[in-house]
Amino acid sequence: MAFAGKLLTRASLGSYICRTRGLTANRVHRRHVVSCIDPSLGLTDEQKEFQKVAFDFAANEMAPHMAEWDEKEMFPVDTMRKAAQLGFGGIYVQQETGGSGLSRLDTSIIFEALSTGCVSTTAYISIHNMCAWMIDSFGSEEQRHRYCPQLCSMEKFASYCLTEPGSGSDAASLLTTAKRDGDHYVLNGSKAFISGAGDTDVYVVMCRTGEKGAKGISCLVVEKGTPGLGFGKKERKVGWNSQPTRAVIFEDCAVPVANRLGEEGQGFTIAMKGLNGGRINIASCSLGAAHASVLLARDHLKVRKQFGEPLSNSQFLQFKLAEMATRLVASRLMVRQAALALQEERQDAVTLCSMAKLFATDECFAICNQSLQMHGGYGYLKDYAVQQFVRDIRVHQILEGTNEVMRMIVSRNLLQE
Numbered sequence: 001m002a003f004a005g006k007l008l009t010r011a012s013l014g015s016y017i018c019r020t021r022g023l024t025a026n027r028v029h030r031r032h033v034v035s036c037i038d039p040s041l042g043l044t045d046e047q048k049e050f051q052k053v054a055f056d057f058a059a060n061e062m063a064p065h066m067a068e069w070d071e072k073e074m075f076p077v078d079t080m081r082k083a084a085q086l087g088f089g090g091i092y093v094q095q096e097t098g099g100s101g102l103s104r105l106d107t108s109i110i111f112e113a114l115s116t117g118c119v120s121t122t123a124y125i126s127i128h129n130m131c132a133w134m135i136d137s138f139g140s141e142e143q144r145h146r147y148c149p150q151l152c153s154m155e156k157f158a159s160y161c162l163t164e165p166g167s168g169s170d171a172a173s174l175l176t177t178a179k180r181d182g183d184h185y186v187l188n189g190s191k192a193f194i195s196g197a198g199d200t201d202v203y204v205v206m207c208r209t210g211e212k213g214a215k216g217i218s219c220l221v222v223e224k225g226t227p228g229l230g231f232g233k234k235e236r237k238v239g240w241n242s243q244p245t246r247a248v249i250f251e252d253c254a255v256p257v258a259n260r261l262g263e264e265g266q267g268f269t270i271a272m273k274g275l276n277g278g279r280i281n282i283a284s285c286s287l288g289a290a291h292a293s294v295l296l297a298r299d300h301l302k303v304r305k306q307f308g309e310p311l312s313n314s315q316f317l318q319f320k321l322a323e324m325a326t327r328l329v330a331s332r333l334m335v336r337q338a339a340l341a342l343q344e345e346r347q348d349a350v351t352l353c354s355m356a357k358l359f360a361t362d363e364c365f366a367i368c369n370q371s372l373q374m375h376g377g378y379g380y381l382k383d384y385a386v387q388q389f390v391r392d393i394r395v396h397q398i399l400e401g402t403n404e405v406m407r408m409i410v411s412r413n414l415l416q417e
Contacts, residue, residue: 036325036329037291037294037325037328037329039051039109039112039113039287039291039332042336043109047105047106047109050102050106050109050110051109051110051113053086054086054088054109054110054111054113054114055113055116057082057083057086057088057114057117058113058114058115058116058117058118058122058288059116059117061079061082061083061117062079062114062117062118062121062122063116063117063118063385065079065118066117066118066121066242066385066388067382067385067388069118069120069121069241069242070120070239070241070242070388070392071241071382073234073241073242073244074242075196075199075242075243075244076121076242077154077157077199079121080121080124080125080154080157081153081154081155083114083125083154084152084153084154085153087099087100087102087152088100088110088114088125088129089125089128089129089132089151089152089153089154090129090132090133090136090148090151090152091106091107091110091129092104092106092107092129092133092277093129093132093133093136093148093151093152094136097136097144097145097148097149097152098148098149098150098151098152098153099132099136099148099152100152103339103343104277104280104339104340104342104343105336105339105340105343107129107277107280107281107284107339108280108281108283108284108287108335108336108339109284109336111125111126111281111284111285111288112284112285112287112288112291112332113288114285114288115284115285115286115287115288115289115292116288116289116291116292118242119239119240119285119286119288119289119388119389119392119393120239120240120241120242120243120392121242121243122285122288123195123240123243123281123282123285123392123396124195124196124240124242124243126278126281126282126284126285127158127159127160127195127196127278127281128151128154128157128158128196129281130160130274130275130277130278130281131151131158131159131160131202131204131274132147132148132151132152132158133274133277134160134204134219134261134270134273134274135147135148135151135204135221135261136148137273138219138261138262138266138270139221139261142258143221143258143259143261147202147221151202156200156201156202157196157199157200157201157202158196158200158201158202158203158204159194159195159196159197159200159202159203159204159248160194160195160204160274160278161191161194161197161203161204161205161206161222161248162174162191162206162271163191163192163193163194164176164189164190164191164192165190165192165247168192168402169401169402169404169405171206171268171271172213172214172217172268173212173213174189174206174207174208174217175189175208176188176189176190176191176205176206176207176208176250177189177207177208177209178207178208178209178218178220178255179209180209180257181254183256183257183258184254184255184256184257185207185209185220185254185255185256185257185260186252186253186254186255187205187207187220187222187228187250187252187253187254187255188250188251188252188253189207189250190232190247190248190249190250191205191247191248191249192247193235193245193247193399194245194246194247194248195240195243195244195245196243196244196245197231197232197244197245197246197247197248198231198234198244198246199244200224201223201224202221202222202223202224203221203222203223203224203229203248204219204220204221204261204274205219205220205221205222205248205250206218206219206267206268206270206271207219207220207267209264209265209267210264210265214268214269215265215268216265217265217267217268217271218260218262218263218264218265218266218267219260219261219262219266219267219270219271220255220259220260220261221255221259221260221261222250222253222255222259223259226253226254226255227253227254228250228251228252228253228254229248229249229250229253230248230249230250230251231246231247231248231249232246232247232248232249233246233247234246237395238391238394238395239388239390239391239392239393239394239395240392240395275400275401276342276349276350276353277342277353278400279353279354279356279357279400279401279406280335280338280339280342280353280356280357281400282357282361282396282399282400283331283335283338283356283357283360283361283364283396284335284339284360285393285396286331286360286361286364286365286393286396287328287331287332287335287360287364289364289368289389289392289393290324290327290328290331290363290364290367290368290389290393291328292385292389293324293367293368293371293372293386293389293390294321294324294325294328294367294371296371296375296384296385296386297321297324297370297371297374297375297386298312298321300374300375300378301314301317301321301374304376311374317374320370320374321374323370324367324370324371327363327364327366327367328363328364328367330359330363331356331359331360331363331364332360334355334356334359334360335356335360337352337356338352338353338355338356339356341353348413350409350413351409351410351413354401354406354409354410355406355410357400357401357403357406358403358406358407358410361393361396361397361403362397362403364393364396365390365393365394365396365397368386368389368390368393369390371386371389372386372387372390
């Protein structure tokens with residue numbers, strides 16, 4: 001599925017698909033179309049083509065390996081680099097620095113489709129994209145052109161370093177320090193639960209260069225191999241097993257001042273702006289898992305018989321399936337609305353992103369869990385994909401800001417009126 005060595009863009013993708021697969025502009029990817037939950041409903045022809053490429057990649061390059069990556073805890077570098085050849089390494093990074101230059105809505109559509117093949121791998125790709133965007137958006141020209149092309153091609157991989165052992169939801173209280181010493185900062189402290197840590201090459205690190213609170217935080221790019229940069233043991237997790245998670249440890253780690261993104265004291269703002277998009281991305285990954293789980297439940301109800309007839313004849317289960325479909329479509333609409341608001345830099349974007357992350361990750365987990373229940377004992381076996389979707393998206397209610405914090409953001413917005 002190599003894209004002739006070029007990155008996916010609006011202008012190039014349509015001609016590429018038509019040339020290599022004989023598609024017409026109005027043809028829709030039918031494999032995943034299921035009446036009322038069709039994920040292409042309401043999309044432009046161009047967006048349907050982006051979606052089709054992502055669905056095809058998920059079906060051909062990810063789904064066949066999803067269980068193995070999970071069981072063996074493999075970080076599928078080669079597969080992700082194939083995804084990068086399609087432009088998925090820097091979807092909303094500007095084209096001048098190697099990205100695809102697509103919108104936040106396009107990005108959501110792509111991550112939803114990819115997650116039907118493997119949630120864990122897609123979720124890491126989404127974090128990598130967030131890091132690349134942060135460098136592209138807040139870095140100097142030199143920094144943008146130094147880091148972004150290799151990140152967009154996934155020649156190098158990135159990790160986002162905000163959370164610490166003692167500061168999760170209260171991120172502004174982080175303790176990792178960066179003290180200026182000439183033309184370097186000397187970092188000391190540690191970060192926890194860092195996706196890709198130890199296997200990735202670039203670390204976007206929030207650290208304290210000044211006073212207590214958010215205004216004393218700055219953002220540094222730390223490269224793997226820097227003396228004083230170390231890693232903890234690989235964590236054993238319930239899900240997300242295709243991406244390693246480790247602590248990132250700084251012991252007198254000297255980082256050039258030239259690696260700072262923005263000015264001193266801007267780090268917390270940079271981190272939060274990255275997370276607004278990250279919340280849409282992770283909600284989109286939940287949509288993909290839920291979509292796949294609805295299809296798995298539907299197919300199981302059709303073939304599984306109890307008391308002499310297919311489970312699909314049970315009105316109780318019919319109603320449950322209808323509720324799952326309704327929750328999925330409602331979640332998708334909310335996520336896509338928030339993606340549009342973020343792209344347009346609307347005043348309500350932060351709140352809508354929080355609402356979408358809260359609603360979609362809660363509802364999609366409920367959908368996947370209900371699908372597992374419908375499978376009965378089979379759903380609890382690792383031979384069946386539904387259990388992996390349940391395990392992989394459970395953490396989405398915790399990371400990129402817990403859903404409790406999302407509730408705080410929404411309520412504060414209402415109460416400040």
